[in-house]
Amino acid sequence: MDVSNSESENALVRQTDTLVVGAGLAGLFLTRELCLQGQQIELVESRNRIGGRILSDPVGKVDLGPAWLWPPHQHVLGLLNQLNIPYFEQYASGHGLFETQQGIQRIPASHSDVSYRVKQGWQSLINRLLDDIPSQTLRNATQLIAVDKTQEGICATVKQGDNSIEKIAVKQLVLAMPPRLIADTVDFIPALDDSVIKTWSGVPTWMAGHAKAVIYTEHSSWRDKGHSGFVYSQKGPLVEIHDASDSSTHALFGFIGFDANQRSAMGKQVLEDAIKHQIQGLFEVEIKGIVIQDWSCEPETATNLDRISPSHHPRYGLHPTSLWNDRILLASTESAQQHGGYIEGALIAAKQALTTINSNK
Ligand SMILES: Cc1cc2nc3c(=O)[nH]c(=O)nc-3n(C[C@H](O)[C@H](O)[C@H](O)COP(=O)(O)OP(=O)(O)OC[C@H]3O[C@@H](n4cnc5c(N)ncnc54)[C@H](O)[C@@H]3O)c2cc1C
Structure with missing residues (x-):
């Protein structure tokens, strides 16, 4: 993604401690936890809606993305119980x-x-998480397009719905989006090692x-x-x-x-x-x-490489999930150490990132 110099130079520069990119389950859960801890945080989402691969038909409430959870998915079961979200067999x-x-x-x-x-679809979990996130923390229709390493930390460049460009200076960046999408759509300055990009590209988005x-x-x-x-x-x-x-x-x-x-x-x-x-x-x-x-x-989920689906559930969590001394963290389900690909994996990946952020403080 190319940002022309003049566009980039005119971009407004703001600051925040942590920027989370992607309001799927992983990004929303992590943002909610950081908000509850009182941390300074922003969440940007490229779509006009939140939930990512979680999407319940707004009329019939049936899930068009994930439908099921299974008994070993204890993080999800725990969260549904904690938030009083009903589910049934x-x-x-x-x-x-x-x-x-x-x-x-x-x-x-x-x-x-x-x-x-989940009764009334998984969107009810997404909406419930949003209840605990102040409205000014989340911006939809805002896509991360570039990440620069600066003397002070990191500068994230985002493109907004009206095509305007904004720069956000951050201490911590969390990419709660699939690794293959990062490799395909985000520019890093200085450029990342080819081997990292190649490894991320090779991770199928579940x-x-x-x-x-x-x-x-x-x-x-x-x-x-x-x-x-x-x-x-x-x-x-x-x-x-x-x-x-x-x-x-x-x-x-x-x-x-x-x-x-x-x-x-x-x-x-x-x-x-x-x-x-x-x-x-x-x-x-x-x-x-x-x-x-x-x-x-949906370009916010799939790249051309995803047009051919893997024949089996891949082994996830094997790629680099942190960069630049842990100042950049990956946190989609594909980065989870267990249950990668599943909703459970999205929560595990968010919790992995949360632990690192808190130990970086
Ligand atoms: C059809 C289908 C069926 C499934 N069935 C099941 C199931 O039954 N059980 C189960 O456990 N799992 C299932 N899954 C998998 C489950 O949906 C995922 O594990 C989970 O939703 C992933 O959440 P996530 O937050 O990690 O990623 P995502 O939901 O993909 O969230 C990533 C977010 O990042 C945003 N984004 C991307 N690029 C940018 C950018 N540059 N800037 C800003 N934002 C960006 C995206 O729009 C998205 O909102 C299914 C998935 C699908 C599609």
């Missing part, structure tokens, strides 16, 4: 279906261990290449017929489908099997029609609406 009563080109067979209700979903569909229905009638809503399909377009209903919503959600390039070639309408056809063939339900969220089309 993923519906898995009855039997599942296995769909192939040859037909449909019954299989056990679900393929995995017990999992939980689920960035995927697309999810939520299908709202008139009733959860599959339940009445003894179906759990779980489908494993070799036919598609949805390759895995689950019940997404709760007390006020009737819905299913599924992962789209086509990769990012195939999805772009198909176009949204063709994909939507194919999903409708598949769901009606499986459950004979009346469909009220479909929402498709394609994460590979």
